[in-house]
Every structure is written in C-alpha cells, then in structure tokens.
Amino acid sequence: MTQTRRRGADLEQAVYQATREILNTEGLSQLTFAKVAAKAQTSKPVIYRHWETPFSLALLAIQDKIKADNHGQLDQVVLTGESLAADLLLVTQRFTASMDAFGKTFMESWFEGVSHDDSAQLKQMLAKVRKIDLNAIDRVLERAVTRGELTGTDLPEKLKLLPFEWLRYRMLAKESIGSAELRLLVDDILVPTYLHRLGPKN
Template sequence: MTQTRRRGAALEAAIYLATREILAEEGLAGLTFPKVADRANTSKPVIYRRWDSPFALAIAALQDKIKRENSGRTDEIKLTGRTLAEDLTQVLKRFTVSMKTFDESYLGSLMGGLNKEQGAAIQRMIAEGNAIDINAIDRVVKRAQDRDELGAGTLPDQVKLLPFDLLRYHLFVNQEFSDAELASVIDDVLLPAYHHALEH
C-alpha cells in the first residue's frame, strides 16, 4: 500500500521538526536538504523549491518553534492586565519563552562562523522580531492611555525595545532573569521612562 503524502501544514511541520532534530544532533554543518527530506518522509524537490539554503530552512524552523512554544507572537497575545505594569509583565514573560527557545544549541549552530549572507539573514530575523515587539508595546501603551495611566503620544522605538534588548542580553550571557528582577525593571526603569515620555 502506498503511503499518503502529507501536504500543507502537516508537511511543513514535519520538515521543521526534522530540521530541528538534525540541528540538535549534528549542528548547522550537518544540515542538508536530502537529510531533511529523508527524515520528514518527503521528496527533495519539495524542500528545494521553498528554501534557498539549509541555513534559511534552519531559521524558518527556529521561528516555527518559537511561535509554537510561545502560543503565537508577542503582539498577538490577549492582554488581561488591569494596569500598565501587569500588561508589561505579561508581554515580557511571553518574550522570555521565545528567548529560552533560542537556546545555546541554536546559538552555537546558527551564530558560529556565519558568512555574509547568513549574517544578513540573522539581521532580518532580528528586525522582524523588533517590529513584532514594538507592536506589542504599542498595544500595551494604548491600553494604558485608554485607562488614563499615560498621556497621549508615542514612545520612541528605542524605549519600546529596551526591555527586549535587556532580556536578550541575559540570554546571550547565559544568565537567568528572575521574576523579581523583571518586576524591578518594570517598576524602576520602564514605568518612569514611559511616564516621562508620555506626561499628562
């Protein structure tokens, strides 16, 4: 009996899973389209048609894992806080889940010895992530303005990205970021900065 070929989302999920397994076992150097096709039980042309290189596939597989483990993007979560601080906590804790997905094995696989094209792909991924994070903070600020916690206006992008950059730094230096430290950053750094930028 001939096995039914997977298509659409099921096939994509199998390809991404196979890619992540190979990355974990062999690193980026061991990732090839034939290996992925064999493990995902699909044909090589299916993969060659969609991704330009194993590195591009590795990035896509990582982004898929972040989205799955994060239950969606940070700018798509349903905000339930009653205050600006509670909404910020919700967004930043969700972001931390994304960062933990990008663990040491991926850092070693994807960041080691990048060529110019691969470095550009990483920069594009970071830029796309920054746009998502900015949208998430825009939603938080709008809710705070609707509650009259903040004045009118728009925060500078560097202020919006500040907590994400801080959490990302802690990941890269392999330091845990506790709930107490997160609360301190929100209360002592972010809230004063937001109130200063958006005074009534």
C-alpha cells in the first residue's frame, strides 16, 4: 500500500495549523515541539529540523494565517461613512474583527498557561490598581471643577482609565515614554476629551 508521506509546503501547513490550535487552546507557554509534532501527526525530528524555537514557530504560524486569510487588511477597508466619526467607527470595527486572527491568538497567548488560581490573583491585583488610578483622576477632576475648568466629574470609567491603559500598553510594547509623550497625552488627548464631555461652554 502507498503510505502517503507529506513534505514541503504541505507538511508546513499541517504544522502551522497544529501550532495555532495549540496556541488557541493552551497558549504559548504550553507550546512545545513534542505537542506540535503529535498534533500534526509527524515526529519531533521533523519539527526540530525546520524551526528554531517554539516561539519562532508561533510567530511564523500566525503570520501564515494572516497571509492566508487576507480577511481584512485594515488599510483596505472600504470607507463609506458620511462623517469622520462614521469612518473611524468602520476602521475600529474592522480592527477588532481582524484581531481574531492576529491579536487574540497572539496576545492572549501570553496570559494563557497561567493556572486558574494565579489568574484570579492577577485579576484581583489589577482591580486594586484600577481603583487607585480612578481615585487619582477623580481628585484631579474635582480640582478642575473648583477652578471652573470643568462642570462636573461624571465621566465613564473607561475614559478615566484611558491614560493609564495607554501608558501601560506603551510600556509593554517598549515604546518610549518621556515628557514628549506625556505632554501629547495630556494636551492633545485628555484635555480635549474632558472638555468635550465636561467643558463649561457646552
């Protein structure tokens, strides 16, 4: 009987597929060459011959997926909005949608492989931090009200947390955070945003 034996691009595809499945279900920390080989129905040496590390395999598997379903290069969205706001909504919607291919697999991976207990502890910790962040902003807003710059402190929490979340992201991505970034954040983002909601001449 003719024992079929995959090779080349064929095999590569099977490996990438298997890799993504593991990433989605167990996360990056659980991605091992042995598991990939098993799931792709091949053997360890094959994987070791072709790829350096589980991490680089993960990157390639995700890039492969992105290439494959070109489902929404973000800059190819057809813009049909009748206003800036409408167009922006289209773009951000498409962005979150296509994050399923890239971001979800890719970013969540980092946090998978953390036990249930640990995850709970982490959540609790983040909740504590969030409360502190909110307090800090509230005090700033109250002072602004006293000064007459704002008419109230009633902002959605998401808005109040925006600066911290943005800065945390930049830290994570190792983007620079200096006085230039902070000024931009305050003068061009936060103040206009707050004034838009709570400005005196609304």
